Amino acid sequence: MSANQSLIQAHIRRLAIVGVGLIGGSLARALREAGVVEWIIGVGRQADNLMAAQRLGVIDEWTQDITKAVAGADMVVLATPVGAMAAVLQSMLPALSKTTIITDAGSVKGEVVNMARSILGSGSSMFVPAHPIAGTENTGVEASFAALYRQRYVILTPQPDTSEAAIATVEGMWAATGAHLLRMNIVEHDKILAATSHLPHVLAYALVDYMAGLEEADTCFELAAGGFFDFTRIASSHPVMWRDICLQNRRAILLRLDQYMSQLQQLRTYIDAQDGSAIEAIFVHAKKVRDTHLAAYHDSSTCDE
Amino acid sequence: MSANQSLIQAHIRRLAIVGVGLIGGSLARALREAGVVEWIIGVGRQADNLMAAQRLGVIDEWTQDITKAVAGADMVVLATPVGAMAAVLQSMLPALSKTTIITDAGSVKGEVVNMARSILGSGSSMFVPAHPIAGTENTGVEASFAALYRQRYVILTPQPDTSEAAIATVEGMWAATGAHLLRMNIVEHDKILAATSHLPHVLAYALVDYMAGLEEADTCFELAAGGFFDFTRIASSHPVMWRDICLQNRRAILLRLDQYMSQLQQLRTYIDAQDGSAIEAIFVHAKKVRDTHLAAYHDSSTCDE
Numbered sequence: 001m002s003a004n005q006s007l008i009q010a011h012i013r014r015l016a017i018v019g020v021g022l023i024g025g026s027l028a029r030a031l032r033e034a035g036v037v038e039w040i041i042g043v044g045r046q047a048d049n050l051m052a053a054q055r056l057g058v059i060d061e062w063t064q065d066i067t068k069a070v071a072g073a074d075m076v077v078l079a080t081p082v083g084a085m086a087a088v089l090q091s092m093l094p095a096l097s098k099t100t101i102i103t104d105a106g107s108v109k110g111e112v113v114n115m116a117r118s119i120l121g122s123g124s125s126m127f128v129p130a131h132p133i134a135g136t137e138n139t140g141v142e143a144s145f146a147a148l149y150r151q152r153y154v155i156l157t158p159q160p161d162t163s164e165a166a167i168a169t170v171e172g173m174w175a176a177t178g179a180h181l182l183r184m185n186i187v188e189h190d191k192i193l194a195a196t197s198h199l200p201h202v203l204a205y206a207l208v209d210y211m212a213g214l215e216e217a218d219t220c221f222e223l224a225a226g227g228f229f230d231f232t233r234i235a236s237s238h239p240v241m242w243r244d245i246c247l248q249n250r251r252a253i254l255l256r257l258d259q260y261m262s263q264l265q266q267l268r269t270y271i272d273a274q275d276g277s278a279i280e281a282i283f284v285h286a287k288k289v290r291d292t293h294l295a296a297y298h299d300s301s302t303c304d305e
Numbered sequence: 306m307s308a309n310q311s312l313i314q315a316h317i318r319r320l321a322i323v324g325v326g327l328i329g330g331s332l333a334r335a336l337r338e339a340g341v342v343e344w345i346i347g348v349g350r351q352a353d354n355l356m357a358a359q360r361l362g363v364i365d366e367w368t369q370d371i372t373k374a375v376a377g378a379d380m381v382v383l384a385t386p387v388g389a390m391a392a393v394l395q396s397m398l399p400a401l402s403k404t405t406i407i408t409d410a411g412s413v414k415g416e417v418v419n420m421a422r423s424i425l426g427s428g429s430s431m432f433v434p435a436h437p438i439a440g441t442e443n444t445g446v447e448a449s450f451a452a453l454y455r456q457r458y459v460i461l462t463p464q465p466d467t468s469e470a471a472i473a474t475v476e477g478m479w480a481a482t483g484a485h486l487l488r489m490n491i492v493e494h495d496k497i498l499a500a501t502s503h504l505p506h507v508l509a510y511a512l513v514d515y516m517a518g519l520e521e522a523d524t525c526f527e528l529a530a531g532g533f534f535d536f537t538r539i540a541s542s543h544p545v546m547w548r549d550i551c552l553q554n555r556r557a558i559l560l561r562l563d564q565y566m567s568q569l570q571q572l573r574t575y576i577d578a579q580d581g582s583a584i585e586a587i588f589v590h591a592k593k594v595r596d597t598h599l600a601a602y603h604d605s606s607t608c609d610e
Contacts, residue, residue: 083581133530153528192521196529200536202572203508208591210568216497221598223458224501225438227539229602231505234532235595239588246576246584257573261566263515267507268562271551276388279551283544286513290540293526297534 010172012037016073018066018088019044020053021238022135023105024079025144028058030177033146043069044080053141067095075173078104082112083244089119096123101166103128103173107193107241109157109186111248117159128170129157131189132179133197137236150178157186194252199260201242202253204235315477317342321378323371323393324349325358326543327440328410329384330449333363335482338451348374349385358446372400380478383409387417388549394424401428406471408433408478412498412546414462414491416553422464433475434462436494437484438502442541455483462491499557504565506547507558509540 020042042059050062134152154174270278322329325347347364355367439457459479575583
């Protein structure tokens with residue numbers, strides 16, 4: 001991964017955001033606050049959410065006709081679940097200008113890039129794959145806030161034929177939100193995010209589902225404390241978004257899940273064998289590593305994900 | 306489980322707390338704040354921690370001689386890791402009066418009760434096994450605070466021969482901290498806590514340890530966001546305390562771990578088979594269950610665990 005320090009100042013005349021939820025809405029708010037965008041048009045499937053977005057001043061205008069949204073836009077941001085992006089791209093094709101930059105905010109990059117290439121053809125040089133490493137478990141435009149990306153990483157995974165000018169504009173846009181920019185290789189991105197983000201989500205969803213299935217489920221949840229609720233916070237995330245991530249980053253997630261389960265199996269062996277020093281060594285090491293990295297995370301971050 | 310509503314007002318003349326850390330220190334602070342204790346003597350292995358406890362006004366006096374601490378005490382609270390309790394009980398025997406009530410704050414009850422019975426013999430009727438369901442990942446007396454137990458559950462697992470008067474006094478003590486009291490069967494307690502608390506701790510420690518072992522560990526931790534740090538918050542907990550819990554509640558933890566891993570294996574199968582609707586069903590269900598119980602948890606709780 002490499003950081004890009006020489007960012008151009010963003011100026012976006014007309015921005016179309018597809019999916020004005022937590023991610024798209026927070027981007028809109030941050031760009032507005034930075035004064036780098038003139039007009040934002042929102043598009044999405046839920047009219048009530050779009051109306052709320054306009055009422056909250058997050059967007060200037062909304063439509064459910066995607067061709068209307070992208071016509072004349074200098075930038076289109078795909079902020080839908082990754083599984084919806086192919087249909088969205090396909091339906092905007094008729095209205096898409098060759099100078100319009102398209103970018104996304106998906107947590108998976110490999111499948112998204114393949115999909116964009118197959119739909120946009122040579123026009124895919126104007127597609128800049130991006131992933132802001134930020135979010136909360138809350139959904140919808142009401143949950144969006146301008147500071148979401150401040151001091152957080154946004155990873156770009158451009159291809160050899162991606163337009164350098166388009167990359168620079170997307171970087172400028174994200175820089176205006178207060179984010180730090182990085183460029184990464186697609187495979188590396190998808191493997192790392194599978195470990196740091198996708199795997200924990202799978203584990204948390206599975207734990208809540210497991211507990212809910214127990215005979216003693218009611219007592220379990222009644223007696224669960226803050227530790228449990230923090231551990232499973234991410235299991236309150238957008239189910240469709242995470243279903244899509246599991247499908248689109250399937251191989252990397254399966255790899256991480258298998259690696260993790262074999263680590264867990266090892267720890268299980270130590271517990272079964274009553275090997276106190278082996279158990280303690282793992283716990284001491286984990287605590288030390290986490291405490292160290294958490295301190296660094298807090299030092300560089302001002303807002304909660 | 307059953308709630309006990311008819312609590313007597315606690316009054317403790319001389320309280321000995323063995324282990325003046327987060328748990329013991331918070332109990333001392335809460336009892337002092339409630340004005341139900343006259344004198345608190347702290348005992349433990351780390352003199353600097355005991356000095357800090359006295360300086361902070363958490364305890365009145367400290368000693369490293371456990372017989373001195375328990376002599377003349379009407380209540381002794383064991384707030385050490387569960388693995389240390391046998392040695393602690395053994396060493397206080399010579400100074401223990403027949404009227405002194407002993408209670409503990411351990412997260413495992415089966416092994417603790419067996420241990421108390423074998424060391425105290427017929428005197429074990431004065432041992433009231435208890436478990437406050439509260440804590441944070443922070444350790445030491447500096448991390449203690451009076452509100453830790455407010456609106457949280459304290460579970461008692463008394464035996465048929467446990468003195469009813471001793472039980473009532475221990476319940477009165479915990480009620481004075483603002484906690485809700487419950488009585489539970491030992492086996493039920495250990496199985497439920499294995500699911501709601503011990504399993505998540507094992508999973509979190511294992512995840513941090515797994516990530517730390519990856520070739521890309523540095524990049525992983527650099528790019529980890531709030532979701533990851535919340536998920537692994539409990540991996541910053543006291544390693545020796547959790548080692549002891551794993552050893553002492555081994556069977557229930559192994560049961561929960563095996564059940565959870567087979568649930569995870571099921572979810573893995575769905576991801577591998579690209580079965581979007583099966584994945585989505587699990588995620589939707591988990592989110593719904595968690596959101597429901599979290600709302601109830603917040604309604605009934607004023608302080609963070």
